[in-house]
Amino acid sequence: MPLMDHDTIQLAHGAGGLLSAKLIDKLIMPRFASPELEMLEDQAVLDLPPGRVAFSTDTFLVSPIFFPGGDIGDLAVNGTVNDVAMSGADPMALSVGFVLEEGFPMADFHRVLCSMETAATRSGVRIVTGDTKVVGKGSCDGIFINTSGLGVIPEGVRLSAGSLAPGDAVILSGTLADHGMAVMTVREGLSFQSTVSSDTAALNGLVNTILAAGPGTKTLRDPTRGGAATTLNEFATASKVGIKLDESAISVRPDVAGACEILGIDPLYVANEGKLIAVVPVAEKEAVLTAMRGHEYGQDAAIIGEVVADHPGLVTMITGLGTERIVDMPVGEQLPRIC
8 A cells, every 4th residue: 555644534535625636646546547537627528439428336335344355446346337237237337435444444445446457357347437435434435436327228239127028038147146145244253264255346248148138138237235035026117027937947055045045034135235137138049148157246046036927016926845835025235244
């Protein structure tokens, strides 16, 4: 970490004076260098290619901020990149806003910035503008991050959760509940023979792979808060169709399943940060599945269900016992401060 005058964040670092300038110049700018950011204006002026623009914003306040497989920094970048990518857009630029608590260790802030730099580089997005605020002790939990992102949707791509039809296949890109359980095992002090690790990753490359193999893809969504169950219920409600899942096709890592069992949590309702659900026409399901399995973030992809005309607005699942149960929306938040 570059040498700084203070080991912790001071209120003056957010006051807009000399300490603010040093924080930006020594810590932030070296990590996020881009032509737009280097202008140090109050906004970024961007040249965008023709097409519809997708725009998203999200705020991250995960606790703890460091967890196996990631931290609040790469989570903030990947989460917003994924939200933009789920529209079929090519994510291009992000803004970043920091809310820092007085006394937050400068070394921890530098570590978060480095994670964000790595995540942005891997996903191919530029951080083009931002803001930093400092609040007094006790006013926030160390660090909160807001990221907003935009991307351009290619011609001919129109994805919508309201476009599903009976017969469409539901494909999950990999195992469920990795991120939520990575955070919870650290928070609850649980230990296993293998470390439960977050799946946080930028999925824009996987989205491009899916759209190339399945141009008729109906919709995409990354199942974050509320998990896969919430996402699928949103699909069913938006399209006024039913969705029937096959429990045996849904994969959960053994250590993650063990953590869920100990905490009494259904993996279907746990947040994921590096997985997506795709709904594709039946004629394209095999091509899309094969393409996904050839991608780094889709190697464990599986067809987990189908869209049906029965029970519109409901999601059901055929269990390992051969019975059928309703997979409902969660009433509240099972896992606070996961993302």
